[in-house]
Every structure is written in structure tokens, then in C-alpha cells.
Amino acid sequence: MNKLHGGISASEGIAIGQAYVVTKKYLTIPKHILFENQLSSEYQRYLSAVDAVSNQLLTLHDSTSILAAQAELVRDDSILMQVKLAIEQKRSNAELAVYEIYQDYLALLEQSEDAYLKERATDIIEVRDLLLSHLQGVLFNPFENLTRPSIIIAEDLSPSETLTIPMNLIKGLILGQGSSNSHIALIAKSLEIPAIVAAKELLPQFTNGEELILDAYETDIIQNPTTNQKEKYQTKLREFLVLKEEDANLTSLPVITLRGKPIKLSGNAMNLEEVTKLRQIGCQHIGLFRSEFLYLNRNNLPSEQEQYQAYKDILLLADGEVTIRTLDIGGDKPLPYYPLPAENNPFLGYRGIRVFLDREELWKPQLRALLKASVHGNLRILFPMITDVNELILAKQMLAMCKEELIHEGVSVSSKIPIGIMIETPAAVLDADVLAKHCDFFSIGTNDLTQYLFIIDRTNPFVGNRYGLLPDALQSALSMTLKAGKENHIPVSICGELAGNESAINALLTLGFEEFSVPITRFNPIKRCIHKHP
Ligand code: PEP
Numbered sequence: 001m002n003k004l005h006g007g008i009s010a011s012e013g014i015a016i017g018q019a020y021v022v023t024k025k026y027l028t029i030p031k032h033i034l035f036e037n038q039l040s041s042e043y044q045r046y047l048s049a050v051d052a053v054s055n056q057l058l059t060l061h062d063s064t065s066i067l068a069a070q071a072e073l074v075r076d077d078s079i080l081m082q083v084k085l086a087i088e089q090k091r092s093n094a095e096l097a098v099y100e101i102y103q104d105y106l107a108l109l110e111q112s113e114d115a116y117l118k119e120r121a122t123d124i125i126e127v128r129d130l131l132l133s134h135l136q137g138v139l140f141n142p143f144e145n146l147t148r149p150s151i152i153i154a155e156d157l158s159p160s161e162t163l164t165i166p167m168n169l170i171k172g173l174i175l176g177q178g179s180s181n182s183h184i185a186l187i188a189k190s191l192e193i194p195a196i197v198a199a200k201e202l203l204p205q206f207t208n209g210e211e212l213i214l215d216a217y218e219t220d221i222i223q224n225p226t227t228n229q230k231e232k233y234q235t236k237l238r239e240f241l242v243l244k245e246e247d248a249n250l251t252s253l254p255v256i257t258l259r260g261k262p263i264k265l266s267g268n269a270m271n272l273e274e275v276t277k278l279r280q281i282g283c284q285h286i287g288l289f290r291s292e293f294l295y296l297n298r299n300n301l302p303s304e305q306e307q308y309q310a311y312k313d314i315l316l317l318a319d320g321e322v323t324i325r326t327l328d329i330g331g332d333k334p335l336p337y338y339p340l341p342a343e344n345n346p347f348l349g350y351r352g353i354r355v356f357l358d359r360e361e362l363w364k365p366q367l368r369a370l371l372k373a374s375v376h377g378n379l380r381i382l383f384p385m386i387t388d389v390n391e392l393i394l395a396k397q398m399l400a401m402c403k404e405e406l407i408h409e410g411v412s413v414s415s416k417i418p419i420g421i422m423i424e425t426p427a428a429v430l431d432a433d434v435l436a437k438h439c440d441f442f443s444i445g446t447n448d449l450t451q452y453l454f455i456i457d458r459t460n461p462f463v464g465n466r467y468g469l470l471p472d473a474l475q476s477a478l479s480m481t482l483k484a485g486k487e488n489h490i491p492v493s494i495c496g497e498l499a500g501n502e503s504a505i506n507a508l509l510t511l512g513f514e515e516f517s518v519p520i521t522r523f524n525p526i527k528r529c530i531h532k533h534p
């Protein structure tokens with residue numbers, strides 16, 4: 001047995017199971033000399049791979065420059081000619097010809113001083129590997145050997161990669177990258193998967209298939225545990241389950257402080273199952289529905305009809321208000337089938353409301369679907385990443401346009417849908433007084449707000465945990481927002497991870513906050529803390 005300690009707890013819990021180490025698969029290049037009569041069919045085999053890869057790239061999405069440029073690279077005339085010559089004159093098989101020719105291009109780019117050309121190296125590698133996988137009939141799936149419930153160990157996983165793994169096969173997660181506020185951490189919490197992130201230095205020590213105990217409360221990992229250790233952790237696990245059961249007894253009680261002051265405690269959700277579970281534990285309102293998760297784990301944008309059905313189901317299921325946030329992609333939430341231009345600083349770039357408002361194919365189906373669904377419940381619409389009042393005005397204009405269109409089509413729409421914004425940028429905090437005059441509620445996203453206030457990338461383990469839980473500048477930002485909300489008579493809630501933290505909730509209540517929205521696993525623990533708050 002060997003005990004390791006490190007990383008950051010992203011989702012508390014204990015898991016005992018086998019390690020499944022995700023490794024990047026490297027393609028091997030077969031080499032053989034062709035006979036004269038094989039040359040033409042080998043070139044045809046290469047051309048078929050070119051067709052397949054280029055079609056794949058173009059059908060993924062045709063309005064971004066990256067994939068279109070990659071598709072061009074696949075069909076580049078001079079590359080086609082060089083591969084043809086290598087096959088016909090050197091009698092190389094197609095894999096070898098492709099590999100060597102793309103390698104020559106890479107070598108040229110590496111010598112270049114031009115930053116743009118250097119960046120093109122990534123495209124060349126991607127295109128080369130796509131062609132090689134097609135030629136060999138190999139498709140990358142890092143989870144192909146995952147057949148039994150395991151603790152997944154990987155350098156990094158995107159939300160969409162995580163969501164493609166069958167849930168019954170993930171017992172725990174250990175990632176090299178990430179931080180407690182990264183989206184992968186939110187997913188782990190939402191799925192109640194014990195997870196340690198930012199454990200880069202531990203990764204080389206794991207072996208595929210070895211038995212592990214993952215204690216995400218203490219960020220301890222035990223390799224090849226003894227029977228005694230397994231029993232000890234099974235007991236610990238049972239104790240936590242008992243505590244969880246005790247918390248469940250709170251279900252029928254109202255959310256009030258010790259002195260009887262009512263607090264509005266809502267739940268964060270990203271799918272229908274979570275809305276169902278929240279309802280089962282007595283949570284009346286959905287304070288934040290992250291709609292982008294409806295867009296993940298599929299191959300294309302959900303249609304207006306699909307979205308309408310999803311929002312309608314959620315509204316019909318929930319007891320009280322349902323606050324649905326419009327699509328918030330970019331940053332650490334890419335949509336694999338909808339690539340956005342490559343950026344040096346994605347968190348400072350094209351994300352959230354910026355992408356949404358620019359692209360009719362995104363805003364129109366979603367806003368129309370939300371409006372159509374509004375008659376089925378108590379809907380509130382929330383716009384993310386607002387930095388400027390004009391963005392809010394534009395978003396509201398688009399919503400009004402969709403509403404007019406629907407009414408013209410004879411579709412009923414609720415006459416009063418409260419419109420709110422996420423306060424998650426310093427600009428929104430500073431302008432909160434003006435913004436409050438144009439919307440009906442604020443929801444503070446402390447995950448992004450902390451990132452942008454302190455200039456700490458929420459996914460970067462080196463800076464993510466540099467400051468305390470509630471540093472002074474964050475407290476000031478929260479108080480300023482609350483004050484602006486109160487002065488303009490609009491409610492202000494906190495829906496970032498901070499609201500679900502037992503060590504922070506007292507301070508937030510003392511600051512005067514009366515509304516919170518928390519992940520499902522934090523609902524009962526936070527309710528217990530509120531009950532004890534004087
Ligand atoms: C936040 O930023 O605090 C938030 C709630 O939104 P997300 O974590 O989805 O960015």
C-alpha cells in the first residue's frame with residue numbers, strides 16, 4: 001500500500017475501486033513497400049480517407065474558420081500531389097506517405113519565426129492524425145476499455161467528454177488539471193462523483209487496474225489498500241451516508257434561520273434528473289438551470305422543438321420558480337461540434353452572451369423555445385456574462401422580437417416572465433445600479449466573479465486557491481451588488497459555489513443575503529447551517 005496526498009477536492013466523497021488511467025493513444029505507422037499493381041488502389045484508398053476526413057470536418061460545423069481551414073489542408077493540392085508521388089515513386093503505403101509528408105510540413109513550420117504559422121502546426125497534427133486514423137480504421141475513444149466501475153484518472157477531461165462516459169462506470173475522478181470552480185468540478189458535484197482535481201504531480205504514480213481508495217474529503221489516495229484500510233474507509237463512508245440521511249430529515253422543514261427569518265434556498269440543476277431529485281429533497285425553486293448542458297453530449301445544436309420539450313418538462317416538474325440561464329458556452333465549456341475560433345485567453349474572449357447574441361442560430365431557437373414553454377410554469381430567464389447595459393438591452397430586444405413573432409404565429413406566451421442577469425464580471429458589479437433598472441433580478445455568479453476580480457483562471461490549479469473563501473474585495477463586490485438590488489427593489493441571489501459552502505454561508509447571511517441557489521448535494525447541508533444561523 002502507498003498513501004498519496006495532493007490536489008484539490010472538487011467534489012467530496014469516498015470511492016473504492018480500480019484505477020482506469022486515460023492515456024492519449026499514439027498511432028503506429030505501418031510501413032511496407034507496395035507492388036506495382038497496388039499503387040493505383042493505394043492512392044484511391046488515400047483519396048477516400050481525404051474525402052471522409054474533409055466531409056467530417058465540414059459537417060461538424062461550416063461557419064468557423066478552424067475546421068474549414070483544416071478541411072482545406074486535407075485537400076491541399078500540393079499535399080495531394082506529394083502523397084501521390086510518394087506512393088507511386090517511393091512505393092510507400094498511404095499511412096507512411098501521409099506521415100512523412102505532414103512531418104516535412106511540421107519541420108518547416110517549427111523553423112518559422114511567424115507565430116501564426118507556428119500555430120498552424122496544431123492543425124497539421126490534427127489533420128494528419130485524422131487521416132491516419134481513417135486509413136487504419138481506428139477511431140479514438142479513450143474509454144473503449146472501460147468496462148467496469150472505476151476511478152478515472154486523466155490529465156484533463158472536458159465536460160462533454162465526461163458526459164459521454166456511462167455514469168455507472170465512474171466511481172471517482174482524479175484529474176491533473178482543474179480547480180474547485182471549474183466546470184468539470186461542478187459536473188462531478190452534480191453527479192455526486194468524488195473528485196480530486198489539480199493533482200498533476202500525482203498522475204505519473206498511478207498504474208492502470210490497481211486498486212485505489214479515493215478520499216476526496218481529505219484529498220488522500222491510497223494505492224493497493226490493506227483489508228484494514230478498506231474496512232476503515234467503508235466505515236467512514238457509512239458515517240457520511242448516515243449524516244446525509246439525517247440531513248434528509250430536514251425535507252419537510254421550512255428554510256428559516258434560528259430566529260425564524262425565511263431564506264429562499266433554491267437549487268442549481270443542469271438536467272431533468274437533477275430537477276426531479278431537487279424536488280424530492282424539498283427544494284421548491286430552481287435558482288439556476290445551466291441550459292448549456294442540454295447542448296452537450298450530442299452531435300448538433302438542439303432544435304427549437306427539442307428545447308421547448310425540455311423546458312416544458314422542467315417547468316411542469318418543478319414546484320416553484322424555474323430560472324433558466326441562456327446558453328453560456330466558451331471558456332472551459334466548449335461544444336465539440338460547434339467549435340469557436342481558437343483564442344489565447346478563452347475566458348477573456350468569445351464566451352457566454354457574446355457568442356449568443358452574435359449568432360441567430362443560437363439565440364433564436366432558445367429564446368423562442370423558452371417563450372413557448374413559459375405557459376407551463378413559473379419561468380424566469382437569466383442572461384449570463386453581462387458586462388454592459390447595452391448587452392442586456394439587446395438581449396431583451398431579441399426576446400421581445402421572438403415574442404412578437406410567436407404571438408403573430410398564434411402561439412401563447414406568458415405575459416410576465418421576469419428577466420434577470422448574472423452578476424459575474426467586475427463591470428456588472430460597478431454598473432449594478434444601472435443594470436438593476438433594466439432587469440427584474442440579479443443572480444451573483446461567484447465562480448466567474450472571483451475569477452475576474454482576482455484575475456485567477458478558475459481552471460488553473462496554480463492560482464485557483466490563492467485567496468481565502470471570501471476575500472475582502474469579493475465581500476465588497478457582493479455588498480455593492482446587494483445594495484444596488486435593494487435600492488432598485490429587485491431580489492439578489494447568489495448561485496455560485498460559494499453559496500453552497502458551509503464555511504461561507506454564515507458570512508453571506510450576515511452580509512444581508514436572503515436568497516441562494518446551491519448544487520443538489522449542498523442543499524441539505526446549507527439548510528442545516530441556515531437553521532443554526534442566529
Ligand atoms: C458562476 O460563474 O458563479 C456561475 C454560477 O456560473 P458558471 O459556474 O456556470 O459559470
Ligand code: MG
Binds near residue numbers: 384424445447448
Ligand atoms: Mg459563470
